[in-house]
Amino acid sequence: MEDIKAKVINCQMLTENVMELSIETYQEVKVIPGQRALFIFKDEQSTFQRAYSVVDQDTDNEKTLLMFAIKLIETGRWSNVLKKILVGDAVSIRWVFWTFILQDTQYPKAFIWTWIGITPVLHMAKYCTTDKQLFWSVSHKKDIFYEDRIKEIHELRYEIHITRESIDGYFPWRINFTKNQFDPNTEFYLCWSPDPVKNIIEELTFLWYNKIYAEKF
Ligand SMILES: Cc1cc2nc3c(=O)[nH]c(=O)nc-3n(C[C@H](O)[C@H](O)[C@H](O)COP(=O)(O)OP(=O)(O)OC[C@H]3O[C@@H](n4cnc5c(N)ncnc54)[C@H](O)[C@@H]3O)c2cc1C
Structure with a gap:
């Protein structure tokens, strides 16, 4: 499956170590509540990926907004990339997909x-x-x-x-x-x-x- 190209539209600290990251994309993304995206990143060592659950989503015409909340870990590889991320930066995600999803039932x-x-x-x-x-x-x-x-x-x-x-x-x-x-x-x-x-x-x-x-x- 082709990677989804997106752009950072907001990043802000929610607590001293949790960052909210919002991205938008013009590619089609269908998210069932509970699913996660795989972020593909590159640092000086190599390309790597990390999973993050979608905390909220919105669709406006052809644009999809995805929001994440990410705990920054002192020595974390992706956390260290994230500390330098800026609004307007390009990001790639793969498979907004997972099996931990809200069941479509009438049960409480x-x-x-x-x-x-x-x-x-x-x-x-x-x-x-x-x-x-x-x-x-x-x-x-x-x-x-x-x-x-x-x-x-x-x-x-x-x-x-x-x-x-x-x-x-x-x-x-x-x-x-x-x-x-x-x-x-x-x-x-x-x-x-x-x-x-x-x-x-x-x-x-x-x-x-x-x-x-x-x-x-
Ligand atoms: C399905 C799925 C959904 C996920 N959704 C989210 C999410 O919504 N938000 C989020 O913040 N994370 C989420 N994660 C965790 C995320 O994928 C990373 O593992 C985490 O952010 C660490 O990445 P890193 O590169 O910064 O640290 P790494 O370089 O991978 O790890 C550095 C060190 O920190 C330790 N570590 C890893 N996670 C934690 C933690 N939570 N607390 C303390 N120590 C830790 C590691 O064991 C390692 O020793 C999810 C994971 C999965 C599998």
Whole structure:
């Protein structure tokens, strides 16, 4: 498949280490909420690629806008390219594609993620038309971004948990799945690092929920 040529139209820091990157392209791109793009980049060593989930999208006539939120890692190869990126720079992406996608069903949905895991599931929550709730867990208040986007989602119930400090208006401690009464048919969409994903799947399976979709990064 041909690479998609795009242009950076916005890059801004959302927190001290999360960057929002928006790109636009005139090539056709069809994104199902949850899917990711592969960015193709070149540095002094070679050409390389990294996957990023689409956090939002918009189409205006023949133009498609794709938005990403990317955690910059101190020693990260792509993070270091990104630190120097400017509005107007050309970027190439490949296959906006992935199997972690919002299911087209009428079942209630619960979206669960930590920190940067917000990206695919926030996109899903926005376009989900069934009963929906979300749970976001971060260590500190300074790690929260896109709370305004969460509030704007129609008929969404949500809990933001802060695990390492106590802040008014937020839930303390870890998310407690046993205290929540979910419909038995609820679909769960998780995005977390590998160990917590495994633990949450075990916890939900123990409670007899069996429609669980997970992404790890
Ligand atoms: C399907 C998919 C979707 C993804 N979507 C997103 C997204 O929306 N936003 C996003 O920020 N990332 C996302 N990632 C992760 C992303 O692809 C890169 O792995 C990440 O940005 C690191 O790239 P880098 O080149 O900067 O660091 P690298 O040079 O690859 O890694 C440098 C070091 O950082 C470690 N590291 C890698 N990721 C993290 C992390 N998250 N926290 C702490 N240490 C880390 C590595 O193990 C390594 O030791 C996604 C990954 C996948 C597979």
